[in-house]
Amino acid sequence: MSDPVTIPNGRHALSLVPKAEDKQTAKEFKSDQEVRWCPGCGDYAILAAFQSFLPSLGIKRENTVVVSGIGCSSRFPYYMNTYGMHSIHGRAPAIASGLSVSRPDLSVWMITGDGDALSIGGNHLIHALRRNVNLKILLFNNRIYGLTKGQYSPTSELGKVTKSTPFGSTDAPFNPVSLALGAEASFVARTLDSDRKHLTSVLAAAAEHNGSAFIEIYQNCPIFNDDAFEVLKDPSSRDEAVIRVEHGQPITFGPDGSRCVVRSGFGLAVADTASVDPADIVVHDAHDADPTYAFALSRLPAGSDALMHTPMGVLRDVPRPSYDDLVRAQVEHAATGAVPEEDLDRLLYSGDTWAIV
Amino acid sequence: MAKQVRQLDRVVIRFAGDSGDGMQLTGDRFTAESAQLGNDLSTLPNFPAEIRAPAGTLPGVSSFQLHFADYDILTPGDAPNVLVAMNPAALKANLRDVPRAAEIIVNTDEFTKRNLAKVGYEVSPLDDDSLDAYAVHRVPLTSLTVKALESFDISKKDAERSKNMFALGLLSWMYNRSVEGTEAFLRKKFANRPELVEANVTALKAGWNYGETTEEFAVRYEVKPAKLPPGTYRNITGNLALAYGLIAASVRSGRPLFLGAYPITPASDVLHELSKHKKFGVVTFQAEDEIAAVGAALGASYGGALGVTSTSGPGVALKGETIGLAVMQELPLVICDIQRAGPSTGMPTKTEQADLNMALYGRHGESPAAVVAASSPSDCFYAAMEACRIALTYRVPVLLLSDGYLANGSEPWKLPKVDELPAITVDFATEHNHENPDGSTSFWPYQRDPETLARPWAIPGTPGLEHRIGGIEKADGTGEISYDPANHDTMVRLRQAKVDAIARSIPDLEADDPTGEAKVLVLGWGSTYGPIGAAVRRLRGSGHQIAQAHLRHLNPLPPNTEELLRRYDKVVVPEMNLGQLSQLLRGKFLIDVIGYNKVRGLPFTAGELETALEEIVKNV
Ligand code: SF4
Numbered sequence: 001m002s003d004p005v006t007i008p009n010g011r012h013a014l015s016l017v018p019k020a021e022d023k024q025t026a027k028e029f030k031s032d033q034e035v036r037w038c039p040g041c042g043d044y045a046i047l048a049a050f051q052s053f054l055p056s057l058g059i060k061r062e063n064t065v066v067v068s069g070i071g072c073s074s075r076f077p078y079y080m081n082t083y084g085m086h087s088i089h090g091r092a093p094a095i096a097s098g099l100s101v102s103r104p105d106l107s108v109w110m111i112t113g114d115g116d117a118l119s120i121g122g123n124h125l126i127h128a129l130r131r132n133v134n135l136k137i138l139l140f141n142n143r144i145y146g147l148t149k150g151q152y153s154p155t156s157e158l159g160k161v162t163k164s165t166p167f168g169s170t171d172a173p174f175n176p177v178s179l180a181l182g183a184e185a186s187f188v189a190r191t192l193d194s195d196r197k198h199l200t201s202v203l204a205a206a207a208e209h210n211g212s213a214f215i216e217i218y219q220n221c222p223i224f225n226d227d228a229f230e231v232l233k234d235p236s237s238r239d240e241a242v243i244r245v246e247h248g249q250p251i252t253f254g255p256d257g258s259r260c261v262v263r264s265g266f267g268l269a270v271a272d273t274a275s276v277d278p279a280d281i282v283v284h285d286a287h288d289a290d291p292t293y294a295f296a297l298s299r300l301p302a303g304s305d306a307l308m309h310t311p312m313g314v315l316r317d318v319p320r321p322s323y324d325d326l327v328r329a330q331v332e333h334a335a336t337g338a339v340p341e342e343d344l345d346r347l348l349y350s351g352d353t354w355a356i357v
Numbered sequence: 358m359a360k361q362v363r364q365l366d367r368v369v370i371r372f373a374g375d376s377g378d379g380m381q382l383t384g385d386r387f388t389a390e391s392a393q394l395g396n397d398l399s400t401l402p403n404f405p406a407e408i409r410a411p412a413g414t415l416p417g418v419s420s421f422q423l424h425f426a427d428y429d430i431l432t433p434g435d436a437p438n439v440l441v442a443m444n445p446a447a448l449k450a451n452l453r454d455v456p457r458a459a460e461i462i463v464n465t466d467e468f469t470k471r472n473l474a475k476v477g478y479e480v481s482p483l484d485d486d487s488l489d490a491y492a493v494h495r496v497p498l499t500s501l502t503v504k505a506l507e508s509f510d511i512s513k514k515d516a517e518r519s520k521n522m523f524a525l526g527l528l529s530w531m532y533n534r535s536v537e538g539t540e541a542f543l544r545k546k547f548a549n550r551p552e553l554v555e556a557n558v559t560a561l562k563a564g565w566n567y568g569e570t571t572e573e574f575a576v577r578y579e580v581k582p583a584k585l586p587p588g589t590y591r592n593i594t595g596n597l598a599l600a601y602g603l604i605a606a607s608v609r610s611g612r613p614l615f616l617g618a619y620p621i622t623p624a625s626d627v628l629h630e631l632s633k634h635k636k637f638g639v640v641t642f643q644a645e646d647e648i649a650a651v652g653a654a655l656g657a658s659y660g661g662a663l664g665v666t667s668t669s670g671p672g673v674a675l676k677g678e679t680i681g682l683a684v685m686q687e688l689p690l691v692i693c694d695i696q697r698a699g700p701s702t703g704m705p706t707k708t709e710q711a712d713l714n715m716a717l718y719g720r721h722g723e724s725p726a727a728v729v730a731a732s733s734p735s736d737c738f739y740a741a742m743e744a745c746r747i748a749l750t751y752r753v754p755v756l757l758l759s760d761g762y763l764a765n766g767s768e769p770w771k772l773p774k775v776d777e778l779p780a781i782t783v784d785f786a787t788e789h790n791h792e793n794p795d796g797s798t799s800f801w802p803y804q805r806d807p808e809t810l811a812r813p814w815a816i817p818g819t820p821g822l823e824h825r826i827g828g829i830e831k832a833d834g835t836g837e838i839s840y841d842p843a844n845h846d847t848m849v850r851l852r853q854a855k856v857d858a859i860a861r862s863i864p865d866l867e868a869d870d871p872t873g874e875a876k877v878l879v880l881g882w883g884s885t886y887g888p889i890g891a892a893v894r895r896l897r898g899s900g901h902q903i904a905q906a907h908l909r910h911l912n913p914l915p916p917n918t919e920e921l922l923r924r925y926d927k928v929v930v931p932e933m934n935l936g937q938l939s940q941l942l943r944g945k946f947l948i949d950v951i952g953y954n955k956v957r958g959l960p961f962t963a964g965e966l967e968t969a970l971e972e973i974v975k976n977v
Contacts, residue, residue, distance in 0.1 A: 018818075031825070033837070062820045067656070070828075078825050078838065083817035085659060086827025087652075088682050094617075094649035098656030098664065099817075101640060102615050106660070106817050124652070127645035327640055334635035340608040343636060345775045348601060352389050352538060353591045353772070356582075 011325070013134060013210040016104040017059045024055035031081040042193035042219035043073055043140065049199045050138075051080070057207055059107055066109045067096040069116035072147045073140035073219070076111040090121025093128035093135070100134050101324050107207070108134065114141045118154040118174050126183035131323035132211035136203075139176060139216050140193075144225035157305050162224075175306065177298040177315060180214040181291045186320040187213035188294060190312050193220060194233055198244075198312065205314050211322040231307050243270075243300065245313040247286040250278075267296040270309055286317040360569075361576045362533075367426030368580055369434030370528065373451045374443030374464075375412050376405060376419045379521040384421025386525055386542065390534035392592040392769055395582025396425040399887065400767045401433035401960065406622065406705045413467075413475045418450040427581040431887040431894075433766060435962035441524055443467060443498070446476045457490040462527070464520070466499035494573055498523055505563035509556050519560035526564025533579050536561055588771040595734040595763030596623070598770065599667075599693060600630035602741025604637050607663050609742070610749055610781035613638040615657035617650035617666045622705040623761040624695040627667040647675040651692065655679055658688045659826075661785065661816035663745060667693040670712045671702070673719065673756070680754045681720040684852060686826045687803075687812045689748035693741070696760040698958040707958030708761035710883045711934035716756035717912055717941070723849045725856040727751070728911040730758040732886035735770035737763055740909065746781045747859055752811045758911070760933075762960045763884045786813035786822060791834070800824060802836035810855035812836075857913050866915040868924075870904035871897070876977045878925035879970060880950070882908040882938055884960060885931055891963035892970055901974045911938070919946045926977050929953060931966060 029051040037043045054064065064082040068074035070089035077084030083106075087095050092110050100108045117125045117139050128135060144162065145151040151164040155176060159168040180188045187209040191202045199217065206213035218229045231237045243253045243261065251261040252273055260273040260281045268282060285293065294316040300309045336343060370387070374380045381402055391398050401422040410417035424434035439460045442448035444467035455461065468481050482488050483495060502523040506516040522543075529536050540558050547553040568574050593601075607614035614637065618628040632641040640657070644650035651666040658664030666676065673694045683690040696712045698704035716728045727747045731740035737759055744757040789798035790813060800822040803812050815822040824836060832839035833847050868878060881889045886907050893905045904925060908914065922928050922942065930939045931953040939952040953969050955961065 033825075060818075060820070062823055063818050065817045077827070080825070081823055083823055084825040085656075085686075086825065086829065088678055088828055091648060091652045091679065094644065094652030095656035095659070097649075098615060098617060098642065098653030098658075098662075099660045100656075101642065101653075102613065102657040102662045103660040103817065123645055124649050127649065327642075331635045331638055331640065335638075336636050340637060341775050344605055344608045347604065347634070348772050348775065349589060349591075351591050352393065353589050354393050354395065355589050356395060356585050356587050 011210055013208055014057060014059055014107055017063050017107050018105060020058055020060050024061060026052040026055060028061060029054050029081050031079050033078045035079050036075065037072060038223050040222040041072070042142065042221065043076070045193045045196065046138070046140065046199065046217060046219065047076065047079055049196045050203065053200050053203050056204065057107065063105055064107050064109070065099065066111060067092050067099065068111040069113070069121055070147070071113040071116045071145075072221070073111055073113040074116060090116055090119070091124060092116070093121060093124035093137070096135050097128055097131070097133045101327055104134075104324060104328060108136070110135050110137045112137065112139050114139065114143060114153045114155040114176070115145050118176060118179070126179070129180055129183040129185040129212045129214060132184075132186050132320050134211055134322045134324045136206045136213045137215065139214065140219040141176060141216050142219045142221035142225055143228050144221055146221050146224055150224040159304075173306070175298060175301070176216045178295060181295045181298060181316060184291075185214045185316065186211045186318050187314070188316040189214070189314040190216045190218070190310070192218045192229065192232060192312065202314060205317065209317060210325070211320055229307065231305070232310060241308050241310060243309055243311045245284040245286075245297065245311050245315060247284055247314065247317070250281040250283050252281065261297075261300070268300060270300065286314050288316075289318055291316060360574070363576055363578050365578050365580050366428065367424065367430065368439065368532065368578065369422065369424045369437045370439045370441070371420055371422040371437035371451060371454075372441045372524070373418060373420040373447035374521070375446065376407070376409055376417045377412060378419070378443045379518070380419045380421050380443070383521045383525050384423055386539045387528060387534070388423055388592055388767060389538055389542070390529060390536065391423065391425040392590070393538055394534055396427065396580055397429045397583035397585060397769060398423060398425040398592070398767075399430055399433045400424070401762065402765045404706055413444055413446055413472050415446050415450050415476055418446050420447070420451060425580055427583050429583060429585060431890040432960070432963050435964045441528065443520070443524070445472050445478055445482075448482065449476045449478070455491065458492065460492045460494065461488065462494045462496055462524070464498035464524075465495045466497045496527070496567075496573065501563065501567060502560050505559055506556050509552060509559070511552055511556055515553065515556065519557050522557045522560040523564035523567070526561040527568045530565040530568030531574060531577055533577055536565060585769070586771060590769045590771055592767050593735050593770040594626075594765055594767045595731065595737040595759050596626040596695065596765070597630055598735050598737040599731070599741045599757075599759060600627050602738035603631065603663075603665055603691075603745065604634055604639065605738070605775075605778055606742045606745030606781060607637060607639070609778055610663060610745065610783050612661065612663040612749065612783055613640070615640045615642065615654055615662040615664050617642045617644050617653035617657070617664070618668065619644050619647045619650045619672065621647075621669045621672050623697055623764045624667045624669050624672070624693065626764065627693060627695070647672040648679060651676040651679040651690070655683055655688060655690055658683075658690055659686075659816070661814070663691070663749065664689065665691040665693065665745075667695070669695050669697045669705075670699045670715065673712060673715055677720045680726060681722065681724050682828050683754040684720070684724045684726060685828050685831070687752045687852075687855075688814070689752050690754040691744050691748050691757055692754060693757045693759065695764045696758060698956070704958045706761065708884065708960060709933050709956055709958060710758070710760055710885070711937065711956065712758065713882075713911060713934065713937040716758060723853065725853050726912070727753055727755040727856055727859055728758065729755060729909060730883040730911055731763055732883060732907055732909065734763050734766050734768050736886075738770070742779065743909070746779065749781055749783050750811065750862070751809055751855060751859055752814055753856060753859075758883055760884050783814075785819065786815040787819060789821065801834045802826060803831050804834050805851070805855075810851065810858050860913040860916045863910050863913075863915055865917040866906055866908065866921050868904045868906045868921060869893075872902055875902040875904040876926040877929060877970070877974050878904040878906060878922065878927070879929045879931065880906050880908065880922070881931055882911060885933065888961040888963050888966055889931060892966035895963060895967045896970055896974060901971065903970060903974055908938075914945075919948070922946060922948050922950070927951060927973060929970060929973055931961060931969075933961070
């Protein structure tokens with residue numbers, strides 16, 4: 001119809017968000033509402049990390065919005081002294097998309113859970129990622145339905161015994177990171193509720209990314225699925241279980257880096273560092289345009305709970321024009337600079353008109 | 358040969374052919390020619406849901422009916438005076454609607470053994486006496502077209518395809534309309550294929566000349582321009598008018614328009630149209646599903662935009678939960694329901710007005726929303742503006758009801774002056790609105806305006822007004838989460854009272870009752886306006902007294918509704934549903950209204966309403 005619009009790219013995700021004049025503190029980001037998660041819930045640690053992290057962005061607090069769906073984690077916005085919306089089950093990506101696209105001056109964060117994002121809202125999640133809407137999506141994965149009191153979720157292990165699966169779950173789970181990569185996500189990361197430093201570094205990387213950033217946060221639910229991620233936390237197992245990935249670094253892990261990741265067939269495999277040529281150790285490349293590599297990384301976890309050899313960190317971070325920028329570019333391209341009333345007049349009086357006198 | 362010219366005051370033509378025959382285009386062009394000539398007109402397209410049903414079969418028949426006159430008319434006409442049948446299927450599917458003595462123009466080339474067999478004709482109706490009651494013109498449209506295009510270097514298929522232009526040329530000759538506009542239209546449409554421009558224009562002119570020279574057509578007709586109020590006019594369909602109304606509301610309110618939509622018949626044209634108008638700052642978001650479409654619109658409204666979603670009944674069913682969220686969050690949201698025959702997939706291209714109950718009640722909990730309905734294609738413009746006004750002023754979801762008949766039907770529209778359109782005032786909250794006991798101030802997101810009962814609209818980015826909203830019940834005033842029983846009762850009543858308060862901003866319902874002596878009132882809503890009006894005129898013409906009123910606002914109803922209805926001995930409510938408004942009026946006012954209900958996927962005809970109403974008027 002009209003000329004193709006040039007695609008803006010490479011801008012900083014927050015370049016259109018107004019800067020704060022004064023230095024901010026974590027306290028300013030805490031709302032006056034009493035936090036009502038169960039004692040020991042992993043959500044507390046994430047909330048505290050998030051509130052401490054936000055001041056580092058240096059943007060105006062009133063230009064920060066937290067949108068959530070339904071579930072334990074989705075109570076999150078009430079505890080943030082920013083703008084916030086607690087919406088309906090599964091629909092936060094759609095609502096946040098409408099907000100983000102129409103308001104480039106906002107930093108929009110979305111809080112969701114494994115049931116909210118992957119079950120009832122699965123469709124919205126994949127489409128937000130595909131479009132690359134400028135949203136930062138924090139998926140709190142506790143592998144259980146907490147708010148409805150303990151049914152298995154789309155990330156629960158096969159065979160899991162829960163209230164709704166007394167004989168064990170017969171559902172195969174999703175790997176959320178693999179799913180996000182398959183949905184064309186341009187930024188995909190994983191972190192852990194209890195590792196504040198790592199969590200904060202991942203949040204910082206996500207905030208910089210222009211487009212959708214998907215972060216899976218393993219979150220402990222002490223009430224209905226306690227210690228689900230213990231293997232990643234227990235000093236006796238975590239070195240073997242967790243694979244930390246950092247862009248540009250060879251991927252080694254295990255006690256004294258005794259384990260590493262090498263190429264194997266079409267994918268990747270874990271090997272003993274001592275037995276491979278150092279040149280064969282995969283150097284992590286989060287910027288690889290082809291998602292195949294990140295996908296192979298996401299497939300490393302093994303074991304009945306799929307937690308042994310879990311990659312943690314930013315698996316993928318590639319530049320891709322955000323949906324918001326593309327939409328805005330078309331609107332800006334079409335702008336005439338005329339008074340809208342005059343354009344409206346021209347529009348109404350266009351086409352085949354005739355006069356009756 | 359000098360042809361006889363006969364004056365007529367009105368004509369109803371129906372073009373009917375196979376889905377691939379271009380009947381909608383032919384009808385559109387004839388409409389444009391008639392509009393240019395100054396006739397008043399009204400159109401009714403009727404097409405199958407399948408894009409290309411098997412050629413030559415009954416399900417594949419597509420038609421376009423046009424009523425044009427030298428006076429103001431209200432409907433696309435009950436029955437055609439002229440049927441153009443491009444093949445046996447078109448003849449068979451439409452013949453039952455054609456009154457005796459009407460003219461039928463048939464394309465004889467298509468009456469082959471094979472085509473006849475497809476629709477179950479054992480003997481060609483052109484060869485037996487089955488068409489004796491009609492004035493049948495046998496025209497080999499296809500072969501005449503191909504012959505006229507002999508010298509063109511185009512495929513036989515392309516030549517045959519131009520037969521609709523031949524037919525249009527012939528009809529244009531018959532009714533004395535200029536084909537200049539159509540010529541210009543063809544030049545634009547086929548700009549990239551000059552050989553097709555010339556072929557189509559040649560076919561068009563050949564059709565005209567055929568009328569002029571053949572003895573088959575001895576009479577030409579003339580329908581003079583209608584005496585309509587002075588002004589600039591254009592022909593407009595309901596969906597186009599609705600899209601323009603949304604843009605106008607955006608311009609007049611200064612709020613950017615955000616449309617979230619998922620493709621659905623018969624609403625998709627609203628999405629198509631709005632996607633063209635980015636210069637107004639319009640953002641169209643083709644969502645992954647109906648739920649995301651309304652969700653994104655609500656998200657945009659939260660950010661300060663005019664959030665709109667357009668759909669049909671099945672889509673509204675999916676959006677219910679999000680509309681409920683908008684009720685709770687008290688944010689503006691406009692949901693356009695271009696109704697179609699339901700339930701389920703129903704008949705997607707056929708009209709109905711059976712979504713009223715869903716619009717009023719289709720959510721869980723006490724979940725009041727405003728409901729506005731358009732009454733004619735051009736009225737979709739004003740109804741859309743009104744829906745936006747209510748949504749933006751009262752921060753409430755508004756269901757805007759149109760239907761398939763309005764969406765695709767058209768009529769001349771006297772264009773409004775932009776600066777005379779209502780201005781819509783939007784005031785965002787910028788300051789604290791509550792004084793605490795200690796003298797400090799704070800922002801209460803659920804502190805209401807005493808007049809409208811609307812809560813403040815504080816959009817993200819406003820310093821000092823940071824607050825959280827959600828679907829959980831709010832404490833009156835502070836907007837904090839509350840499970841308090843008394844508070845819930847208060848809030849349920851407040852949300853209802855806010856919607857009720859809209860009534861103070863809408864005009865009284867007026868009855869058209871010229872003598873003031875009518876005992877029967879016929880009350881309609883939505884697209885039945887035209888047929889009811891036409892039936893009422895006919896009854897008055899034959900000496901009956903009858904009053905007519907039409908509802909634009911279905912929730913809340915105009916404040917004087919009950920009082921007006923009580924003035925009449927009988928109130929008749931025709932609806933293309935099983936009595937949804939009737940039930941509402943009975944329930945609300947204990948008035949024993951009489952329903953007239955049909956759900957055939959087609960608009961009422963003035964004739965059937967005339968008969969039904971006459972029965973009632975005679976017996977009061
Ligand atoms: S149920 Fe589990 S996830 Fe929910 S608040 Fe309690 S501990 Fe946290």
